Amino acid sequence: MIIALVLFLISIMLGVSSVFLYLVTFFIIFKHWKTFYSTFFMLYILDGCINIITYFNAFIVFRLSSITSRDSICSGFYKNMDNNIVINSLTAITYHMAYVQYGMTLLISFDRLRVMRRKHLAESTPIRLIVIMLVAIFCVLVLPLLDTIRYFRYESKIIYNEEMESYQLSHPLNLYDCFQYLIWVMGIITCISLLVNCASYITVRRLPDLSGYKKRILLNIIIMLLLTCFVQIVGCALSITRIILRESPSAGILLHILPFVSDGLSFTQPYLLVYFSHKVT
Numbered sequence: 322m323i324i325a326l327v328l329f330l331i332s333i334m335l336g337v338s339s340v341f342l343y344l345v346t347f348f349i350i351f352k353h354w355k356t357f358y359s360t361f362f363m364l365y366i367l368d369g370c371i372n373i374i375t376y377f378n379a380f381i382v383f384r385l386s387s388i389t390s391r392d393s394i395c396s397g398f399y400k401n402m403d404n405n406i407v408i409n410s411l412t413a414i415t416y417h418m419a420y421v422q423y424g425m426t427l428l429i430s431f432d433r434l435r436v437m438r439r440k441h442l443a444e445s446t447p448i449r450l451i452v453i454m455l456v457a458i459f460c461v462l463v464l465p466l467l468d469t470i471r472y473f474r475y476e477s478k479i480i481y482n483e484e485m486e487s488y489q490l491s492h493p494l495n496l497y498d499c500f501q502y503l504i505w506v507m508g509i510i511t512c513i514s515l516l517v518n519c520a521s522y523i524t525v526r527r528l529p530d531l532s533g534y535k536k537r538i539l540l541n542i543i544i545m546l547l548l549t550c551f552v553q554i555v556g557c558a559l560s561i562t563r564i565i566l567r568e569s570p571s572a573g574i575l576l577h578i579l580p581f582v583s584d585g586l587s588f589t590q591p592y593l594l595v596y597f598s599h600k601v602t
Contacts, residue, residue: 329388336376339588343369346591360432360454365590368425372587375418379580382411386488391481399479399488408479412492413472419503420465422586423510426549428457430517437524468502496567504560511553518546541597552585
């Protein structure tokens with residue numbers, strides 16, 4: 322319980338500061354929209370909204386529940402959560418957002434590569450580019466429903482785990498069934514993202530150093546590649562480990578760690594934006 326409390330406090334500090342940074346960058350982008358008008362910032366805003374929703378959903382499902390004992394102040398919140406639609410929605414959102422987060426990371430990687438290569442390829446017209454982007458976003462947001470819609474067919478419950486001394490979300494599907502399709506999508510997207518980011522790096526290396534900033538740009542790409550790909554790889558590895566060890570006590574420990582991996586996907590973007598973008602700072 323003490324470990325769960327420490328992790329909860331760390332998550333609160335990171336979450337509050339990151340959400341605040343997201344909101345500040347949103348305000349700056351909207352205030353100076355003529356300056357920031359581009360597909361990257363459109364994706365950034367959408368990705369930010371998705372990440373904030375993911376954080377608060379995980380806060381309810383994993384973080385707050387992990388420190389809520391039977392007699393704590395927040396226990397009433399979980400005791401009275403008997404609406405099956407609400408509980409099923411929390412379950413569906415948990416797995417749905419995993420698809421969406423990995424998908425959005427891939428879209429941002431492709432958009433970065435497009436920007437890097439626009440000196441070599443004919444730039445798409447704004448209308449065509451926006452249409453392509455909207456179709457891609459639609460696919461990222463909607464296609465996961467082919468898997469996650471099934472969580473509304475089962476009766477999920479909030480139960481109290483006597484051993485962990487906390488509340489947990491429970492549903493009839495076992496862990497292997499939950500990750501049956503998700504783990505493959507996570508692995509495939511991680512591999513594609515790695516290839517796309519490497520292609521961005523190679524593209525910049527081949528560009529002439531006209532401005533004298535080529536080394537800095539290459540370093541920035543390496544940092545982005547390492548951070549985003551590292552978090553994706555760790556997420557895949559921990560998910561696979563959790564499936565393998567689903568019957569062992571270690572599964573409970575991994576359950577507390579995985580939300581931090583989700584935070585890694587959620588909250589790296591605003592810090593990278595502030596660090597790399599002189600216009601925002």
